[in-house]
Amino acid sequence: MIFEGRNRVTSGFRLAARPNHNGIDIVGDDDKTVHAVAGGTVGFAGAVSKSAGGLTWQWGYYVRIDGNDGRKYYYCHLAAGSLRVRAGQRVQAGTALGTMGNTGYSFGAHTHFEVRNAYGTAIDPAGYAGVRNAVGTYTDATDKEDNDMKFLKVTSGKCEVFTAPDVNAVDKSYNGGKLIEGTCYPVQAEVGSSGGYSWVRIFVAGVQRYAAVLADRCRLVTLSPGDAFAACVAQGDAGGGAEELKAQLEAANARADAEARRADEADKRADAETQRADRAEAGEKRANEQAGAYLQRIESAKTALGV
Numbered sequence: 359m360i361f362e363g364r365n366r367v368t369s370g371f372r373l374a375a376r377p378n379h380n381g382i383d384i385v386g387d388d389d390k391t392v393h394a395v396a397g398g399t400v401g402f403a404g405a406v407s408k409s410a411g412g413l414t415w416q417w418g419y420y421v422r423i424d425g426n427d428g429r430k431y432y433y434c435h436l437a438a439g440s441l442r443v444r445a446g447q448r449v450q451a452g453t454a455l456g457t458m459g460n461t462g463y464s465f466g467a468h469t470h471f472e473v474r475n476a477y478g479t480a481i482d483p484a485g486y487a488g489v490r491n492a493v494g495t496y497t498d499a500t501d502k503e504d505n506d507m508k509f510l511k512v513t514s515g516k517c518e519v520f521t522a523p524d525v526n527a528v529d530k531s532y533n534g535g536k537l538i539e540g541t542c543y544p545v546q547a548e549v550g551s552s553g554g555y556s557w558v559r560i561f562v563a564g565v566q567r568y569a570a571v572l573a574d575r576c577r578l579v580t581l582s583p584g585d586a587f588a589a590c591v592a593q594g595d596a597g598g599g600a601e602e603l604k605a606q607l608e609a610a611n612a613r614a615d616a617e618a619r620r621a622d623e624a625d626k627r628a629d630a631e632t633q634r635a636d637r638a639e640a641g642e643k644r645a646n647e648q649a650g651a652y653l654q655r656i657e658s659a660k661t662a663l664g665v
């Protein structure tokens with residue numbers, strides 16, 4: 359996304375209210391740093407003077423990234439003096455470009471974000487910015503996944519399970535006091551160290567138990583939303599963890615779906631463009647053939663006239 363945290367869309371791409379608005383206006387509510395959403399090369403970083411006649415003076419200070427994908431990405435109305443990139447520089451998705459501002463033809467700080475395809479046509483930029491083309495506030499779901507729930511992955515048959523963070527409190531009632539090798543147990547909390555061991559409180563078959571994190575027996579891991587959900591369900595974690603993970607799983611699936619749809623649409627667009635190019639080529643061929651026929655007729659007329 360362009361901003362970390364909340365990205366508030368104040369005006370969309372060619373919505374009924376502004377059919378000629380070729381970009382999307384986004385305000386960073388939590389963070390003002392404008393980040394590239396796709397990698398490429400900086401094609402322009404600066405401002406165009408109005409008196410010089412450049413139409414893009416309206417964008418104030420702006421950065422154009424010539425994307426690795428052939429599209430051009432425009433980040434506009436940046437604060438004067440805030441630009442962090444120079445023309446020719448390579449950037450990646452996430453590179454800081456500058457600070458949200460109000461330069462050019464702008465009323466209130468925001469970033470006008472525009473995406474153009476290889477033909478220079480403005481296309482719906484919402485998906486590229488990770489938002490929907492509708493007024494509203496969007497946050498990056500993947501930001502949340504960074505604080506993902508942890509799991510204790512058991513890598514040995516010797517990993518003991520305890521009723522308290524105490525080496526003398528082995529819980530013999532569960533599998534003879536051993537966690538099951540290969541299983542991932544949801545971690546409720548890391549409870550610090552005691553007795554020289556680092557302890558975690560985990561969910562084991564529906565009850566809270568403890569384990570000592572010992573490198574040769576187990577380790578803390580994060581899991582994909584699907585695996586995390588399955589691991590929680592397997593341990594009967596009804597205490598919010600599963601619910602939260604289910605929501606994350608659904609969000610991840612929705613993102614994957616949206617990604618697939620976008621790719622599909624891009625394919626369709628590419629197909630349409632190829633077909634158009636094919637038609638243009640066929641037209642050109644016809645014209646050449648016609649021109650050839652005319653030339654032949656002229657030649658035969660010349661011959662007939664003895665010119």
Ligand SMILES: [Zn+2]
Nearest residue numbers: 381382383470
């Ligand atoms: Zn705009």
